[in-house]
Amino acid sequence: MEKTPATKPPVALQAVKGMNDVLPAESAKWEYFEQTATRVARQYGYRNMRAPIVEHTPLFVRSIGEVTDIVEKEMYSFEDKLNGEKLTLRPELTAGLVRASIESNLVYNGPVRVYCLGQMFRHERPQKGRYRQFSQFDVECFGFEGPDVDAEIMIMTARLWRELGIPDVRLEINTLGGVKERIVYRNELIRHYEANLEALDDEAKRRLHTNPMRILDSKVASVIEVNKTAPNLLDSLERDSRAHFDGLQQLLTDAGVPFVVNPRIVRGMDYYNRTAFEFVTERFGAPLTVCGGGRYDGLFEQLGGKPTPAIGFGMGIERVLMMLPDEQKSSGLDAYIVHAGVGAQKTASTLSESLRNAGLAVAQHAGGGSFKSQMKKADASGARFALIIGDNEVSAGTVAVKPLRDANGSPIQGEQAIITSSAVAAHLRS
Template sequence: MTEQTSSDKAPKAQKINGVRGMNDLLPGDAAQWFHLEHVFRDLTRAYGYEFLRTPIVEATAVFQRGIGEVTDIVEKEMYSFEDRLNGEQLTLRPEGTAALVRAVIENNLLYEGPKRLWYSGPMFRHERPQRGRYRQFHQFGIEALGFAGPDIDAEIILMGQRLWDELGLKGVRLEINSLGQAPERAEHRAALVVYFEQHRDLLDEDSVRRLGTNPLRILDSKNPAMQELIEGAPKLLDFLGEESLKHFEGVQTLLKANNIPCKINPRLVRGLDYYNLTVFEWITEELGAQGTIAGGGRYDPLIERMGGKAATACGWAMGMERVLELMKVSGSLPEPQAQCDVFVLHQGGETLITALVVAERLRSAGIDVILFCPADGQTASFKSQMKKADASGASYAVIIGPDELAKNEAQLKDLRGTGNQQAIPLDGVVEGVIDAIVGATE
């Protein structure tokens, strides 16, 4: 037998990294996400909203028709592909509203009347990753379908304000506008085209393109060199008819009655084609130039556009990563939570068997438990195990060694309070731990 040389060895496998802008959720950050999701669930329950989940993959037509062919999302950002098995054109969902409306229509959810719905989950857009913005990101959204009055517009805005209050966020301001109805926007669009054609030499390349497709989007340009030009453009509010103005004033009256300050921003148009009447955004100065953390509005035309029976609708969505980033800046992230209530220590062999039985009994009583398991399969000293118990954040340690097993008992040690340690019968461990926990809270 010849000895293997270093040149005969198989090459080391190359490390595969994750896709840029699509991030892992690591254990150290999970508690923050769980906290945010818990606040969402409480919020939606308080207002009577029901959960609806759509698939991550939808027919491409859902977003082409729902969002609009000439939006940045459809033109530049969607992850679309052809299913090799059947030739279907599919897309990873870039936003939640169009997919939710598809589900509502397909399942005839409005047959029995209006619906209050909410969703959360990953979305996908091919854009340049930056602070709080990623190619796979997560949204929480609420949608109210079948309600026509300004009261539901106000309600969903109040939900947003309540969310910021619950999360302890400061410096989040509300901006609102009205996009009116289609005939009013058409008249405004014609005036915009005339205005921007007169100043065509001042438009950037993107705005020139939008001039022939969706001139309203020029108002949403972030190009500093165009802000003076945009400020002088015709304002949509000046083209609104009586009904549109009445609706907008109704929303403002309801917000004022609930002490919700807002700024009317006549340049606020949102980036999607399906909006009408009320639109709004929550904005912060704490996250740089891209300060919008949530936004939405009324989208009455969308359900009919998607093939359903005409029905009114409004809603909003927020990026979870953006909000978590703002919570970090604001100092309102929750403190790291303990991994468990009790850490169980043992010395292997019969003590391991007994420790496993005890751990299961504690879990059956609703107590969170980590059982020590050595990484190398070798029993570690109690000193070493106790360091792990302390690092876990557990309030108590249950220690079962050979001496304890011979006496049919365990040691219960207080890790966070007095540091006292006491012997308790093995068949009374559950009661002993519960008594200790109850006693510590009194």
């Protein structure tokens, strides 16, 4: 029986914890990122692909892995009350895109390269750059063996950093080996940790037999110490995996993309194999991963599809945005139309529409008010020009054009020109 204590005051409606609004003042950064990322992806021949935000829960359990943090305690899972289906808000993008690809046999005509922008959901404690609803720019390559595409997506990402003007990210790469090598290595690891059991914390002990490779990523001092003497996967790598990893490094070197090999990169999902990589920044004190991904050659098969090698990454957009400068003030408006008096409304509307027909961005003042107050709005809008229409202009068929900002968007004090309505478009372009 649900208790509804009468003493409890009504709670103001507010956003769900960890889920943020993007208000107009900050959306310019989002659009800037989305446009830049999309442009770069297209430059490399990647095509857009989208999948639903909600999927059947088993998709994530089977792909990400039962003993991962995501599946164990972070998923927004619920039952559809209408038909009893178990559903989950996607905690990542790869599983859904792979599922969609299998379902539509996307790779039938050969390998494909895709990108996707979308929202993810994980029930974690929110903090800086970590939210319950967050966004990723996601790139996937289906049907390529690599290591050429492995290098390609890293080269592409390096370009994206340049285009965004973010210099301080470091590429770290690692190899997780093939399926068989991982089993051998896993056993070696377990032996090593069992021999040093006293140094492990509870978390590490819990994972020892379920997911020992994650212990390599531990931040606990005593565990870090034990990790220093842990067996290295590189030593048990077979020839093919070795060649793959060497090939990747050669290609990155040839392309002039700097990187470091970091054997501790293990990634949070179980489906990764061979190539794993992260782009990390030190800008916020502790190292922060802004982009992470890797190869998942077995996932298609594991989800019931045909064997299809694949690689991809997810980039945390909120984290990238934290690294972008704040301003981006320009509204992109060419003109703001100020109007008052008999017939001015009609003249203003006609002029606005004809300017828009000419491809210009024009805001028309709404809500009335004095010329002074309208001019304040014109200034605040960031428009390059104010177009003023009053009784004089209506009867003369002219428009007063006053420059407000220069090409850089800086405020200027300019002379007002009186010109005929038909000449306004040309004047704004000059």
